[in-house]
Amino acid sequence: MMLFTNEHGTGRSDADNRQLSAVVRASSSDRTRGPRTGIAARVWIGSLLLLVEPLGLSGAGPRFEETEVFVGGQDNINTYRIPSVVCTRSGTVLVFCEGRRDSDVDGSPTHLVLKRSMGNAGPWNEAQAQAPVSVARMRDRNITWQAIQILLPSKSGEAYMNPVPIIDASDGAIYLLVNYYPQPYRDVPAHIWLMKSKDEGATWSSPTDISPGAGLKELGPGIGIQMQNGRLVAPTYDGVIFSDDHGKTWKSGGKASDIYNETQVVELTDGSLMLNARRGGLRAVLLSRDGGQTWGEPRNDLTLTEPGSWLGCQASLIRYTRKKNGVSRNRLLFSNPADPNYRFDMTVRISYDEGKTWPVAKLIKQGTAAYSCLTAFPDGTIGLVYETGNNYGDTAEYYSKISFARFNLEWLTGGQDWLTGP
Numbered sequence: 001m002m003l004f005t006n007e008h009g010t011g012r013s014d015a016d017n018r019q020l021s022a023v024v025r026a027s028s029s030d031r032t033r034g035p036r037t038g039i040a041a042r043v044w045i046g047s048l049l050l051l052v053e054p055l056g057l058s059g060a061g062p063r064f065e066e067t068e069v070f071v072g073g074q075d076n077i078n079t080y081r082i083p084s085v086v087c088t089r090s091g092t093v094l095v096f097c098e099g100r101r102d103s104d105v106d107g108s109p110t111h112l113v114l115k116r117s118m119g120n121a122g123p124w125n126e127a128q129a130q131a132p133v134s135v136a137r138m139r140d141r142n143i144t145w146q147a148i149q150i151l152l153p154s155k156s157g158e159a160y161m162n163p164v165p166i167i168d169a170s171d172g173a174i175y176l177l178v179n180y181y182p183q184p185y186r187d188v189p190a191h192i193w194l195m196k197s198k199d200e201g202a203t204w205s206s207p208t209d210i211s212p213g214a215g216l217k218e219l220g221p222g223i224g225i226q227m228q229n230g231r232l233v234a235p236t237y238d239g240v241i242f243s244d245d246h247g248k249t250w251k252s253g254g255k256a257s258d259i260y261n262e263t264q265v266v267e268l269t270d271g272s273l274m275l276n277a278r279r280g281g282l283r284a285v286l287l288s289r290d291g292g293q294t295w296g297e298p299r300n301d302l303t304l305t306e307p308g309s310w311l312g313c314q315a316s317l318i319r320y321t322r323k324k325n326g327v328s329r330n331r332l333l334f335s336n337p338a339d340p341n342y343r344f345d346m347t348v349r350i351s352y353d354e355g356k357t358w359p360v361a362k363l364i365k366q367g368t369a370a371y372s373c374l375t376a377f378p379d380g381t382i383g384l385v386y387e388t389g390n391n392y393g394d395t396a397e398y399y400s401k402i403s404f405a406r407f408n409l410e411w412l413t414g415g416q417d418w419l420t421g422p
Contacts, residue, residue: 062411063124067143069095069115069385070402072104075148077111079104082221082314083385083402084163087375089172091121092200093143095385096163096176097402101154104399107185110159112152112178115145116201121378124408143406151176151195151204157183160193164234166224168246173198175247177210177234179219189216189237196247214241214250222264222316222373228271231291235263235275240292253292259284264317265292268354269330276304276355280311281340285355303358304349305340313337314371320350320382327419330354335364335372335384343370343398346386348412362412364405368396380419381408 070080077099084096099111125141152160159181166175174197179190192214193207217236224234232243237260240253261278268274273292277284283304286295306312315336321327332355338347346369350360365388372386384405389397410418 062408062415063381064405064407064411065142066403066405067145068401069145069404070097070099070113070148072400075099076101077113078102079399080113080402081387081399082162082371083373083387084165084221084223085373085375085383085385085404086165086167086174086223087120087377087383088167088174088200089121089378090200091119091378093117093120093375093377093383093404094165094174094201095145095402095404096151096165098159098161098163099148099150106187107159107161107181109154109157110161111150111154112160112163114149114151114201115147116149117143117145118200123379124377124381124406143404149201152178152193152207159183159185161190162219162221164220164222164224166226166232166234168232169226170230170246171198172200173247174201175224175232176204177219177224178207179217180207180209189218192217192219192241192250194247194250210250213252215252217241217252218262220264221262221314221371223318223375225265225267225319227267227273227291229291233265233267233273233292235265237261237263239263239275239295240265240273240288242292253288254294256286256295256298258298259286261311262314264315266317266319266332266355269322269324274317274355276301276315276317276334278306278312278314281306281308283312283315283336301355301358304334304336305338306336307339307341307343309342313343316372316374316384318374318376320376321419333374333382334358335374335386337369337372338363342396344368346372346384346388348374348382348384350412350417360413360417362414365403367391368398370398377406381406382412 072079079100080097082098087093095115099113101109160178162179164177176195178193180193191211194210195207196205220235233240239256243250259277263277265275273288275286282300284298285301286298288295317334320331320333323330332351334349337343339345346365348362349358351358368389370387375383389400
């Protein structure tokens, strides 16, 4: 009944686990007997891969691996923060973040940086080990990262912040939105720059300022989405901005009431948008039934706890599967540091009813954890990039590195849910 563990099978006390317990409700239609092999067919909607008529589980049994993507002090950059991730239809994973050159301070001289991992479209090959012993890394089964790319260097002390990528399913183009802050830095709505890549992040267009149409906004941070009708949508602190012409022009949606901090957005199966916002203590949720033009009143989600300190923390929200696309269940994924007091305990949750309830919770990392972003691979496995660090007694490093975890649905649910086919 309880599903709140970490990858090592250790962590909280029984009392803590009872408090954070989650019941997994997996329908029999999503399970089969016998071998679980094969790769799910897929459909791309914006930045996210949606599984279609799956041919089998994306891996043989529970799978988990983790690698470090950015480490503070490497590549002559002091601190890496505010990660974002997308995965393309060919399996190229792109992790963006802020490269804070001299310190970890918001708005200090900040590059916009990227690392890519290629060749991840096939099935996730399982390491051959019969016991919990060390298994050698192999390129054909482990994530491997290319060298850092500095997409926008801070030449005069300016800060490029809050990256938000969106993949256009019509042609695979990646649109990257970022806030531009000149010095002296002020934490206020800012100009939005847009870059485009037609080759999965190998090269990028020169940035253009879309603020004349979209307005001055603070972006996400995290990812944007493409709606079923083709609209590109990027979350902002007070709602969304959108494009109906494949990124050529951008407009601002309506302002959400009582929301003045970081958000993520997802399209529900009925075509409405759900905005999930940082507010401190509990996440706030708002709905728009007109593509972001207007928003309903916010409500607190009593399950989605977040730290009370720092007035909460950024979180990630994505659509993982959509029932009408051939999968037997709707699934949303959510990640954040779930500790109610501090930025601890990176946790991933699943909703099977469009965000009304979150019956599954899995502890990814006990201890320090902060900003995060989720994605899906072509084989149906899940990727999570997140800020973390080390604990030394009473000292905690919150932002010493950015790590990338990859796992499958069976691992996430403790074997209670997986992708299957006929």
